[in-house]
Amino acid sequence: MTKQNKFDFAPLAKTVIQYIDEGIIVADQLGKILFYNNAVKKLLDIKEDTELEKLNDIGKFNLQKSLLRAAIDSGEVDAAGKPSGNFVTFEERIKHGDTYKVIEITSGLISDTDSKDRKRLLLFSDKTDSHHIQSVLNPSGAKLSSKDPQMLEIISRIQQIAPTNAFTLLQGESGTGKTQLARLTHNQSQRSKEAFIEVNCAAIPDALLESELFGHIKGAFTGASSDRLGRFQSANKGTLFLDEVGEIPLHLQAKLLRAIQEQEFEMVGSDKTIKVDVRIIAASNKNLRDMVDSGKFRADLYYRLAVIALTVPSLRDRPGDIPVLIEHFCAQLCDRGYPNNMKCNQDSMRMMMDYPWPGNVRELENAVEHGIICAKDGIVFPESLPQDIREYCSDMNTYIKISDDEENTINEIQNAMQSCNGNKAEAAKILGVNRTTLWRWIQKYNISV
Structure with missing residues (x-):
């Protein structure tokens, strides 16, 4: 019988593990870290001289808590509500300078031949690049589908700006997907786990808009029977989406500017200053720059909102x-x-x-x-x-000879379009028709716009 060579693989395995790109941690079931490789600190942006001792105090988040949440979400918990030990995979966002990393973590319990107690194995992979590419090509989280180069460019730009706190202005016709783009921006940001609060400024009467945005105290006005928080407070630490921001009246724009710029305001009827941390995303189906030129929108508010300005193309x-x-x-x-x-x-x-x-x-x-x-x-x-x-x-598909009455209609359409500087929604209001009818007339009579 040939005597087999005995070789202790453990030292070699540990050496190899130290040089791979994926992070590895081995811990006991109480969360005490027994082993980790060099990649863990690099992936989680932990200083090299930091010793990793417990899962509930590692880097910039509580791994023990994250593991429990992931186990609950995937149904991998026992009758006592503890992780079952089966492998689960989840993602964590790690702040990385002015942006963030997406780290995929896989964890489960493994058997150790030298001990009856099972150990927890955690594997870490950097999925930031693939996460961004997937968001551009298939941004399902925001219910967007597109193959158009203009739209893909806008979505790509959102990947760049989302991790920052830059205020963003989305302009384009109604129904082009501005709300979905706003949600995509929030979902890709470091505020994604906080509230996304949406306010349709056009749907709220002017008399109630200030209270809706900033809240009011009891007795501030007739009917104010109790204190009520505003949307700014509800969006604290998260994102406030001001849809149709061009509908906010001029007298309220000064207070909105201060709230956005200083991140502070007073509730209606109160002199107590409230501070918040809110990212603003605004949207409008009107050209706000034109409204500034016509005196209908404050220039200082426009420039504060339009740190990043994106124009969403119409479907046609x-x-x-x-x-x-x-x-x-x-x-x-x-x-x-x-x-x-x-x-x-x-x-x-x-x-x-x-x-x-x-x-x-x-x-x-x-x-x-x-x-x-x-x-x-x-x-x-x-x-x-x-x-x-x-x-x-x-x-x-039908040839129509233009009558005198239709000539008058064409002149009315052209005059309405000129008076509105080509704004079809406004022209339709002047003519007393809906936008679809106006579009049909424009195409039918080949009216130049």
């Missing part, structure tokens, strides 16, 4: 996104119980590609649901689509 300017979004909305509707085998007739798809979508992505989403509901035998035909789309395409 990115027609390549229409099939992508249709597929996306079909999948969402399927999750809500709609049929999952629907097909779009070639003519109906052409009609949706030709339609100018004055309501943008929001209108497209409604049209997709309308088409699925009115489909025949699982197929969306032209007659399954909403009336606005059918009428628009019918007008486009």
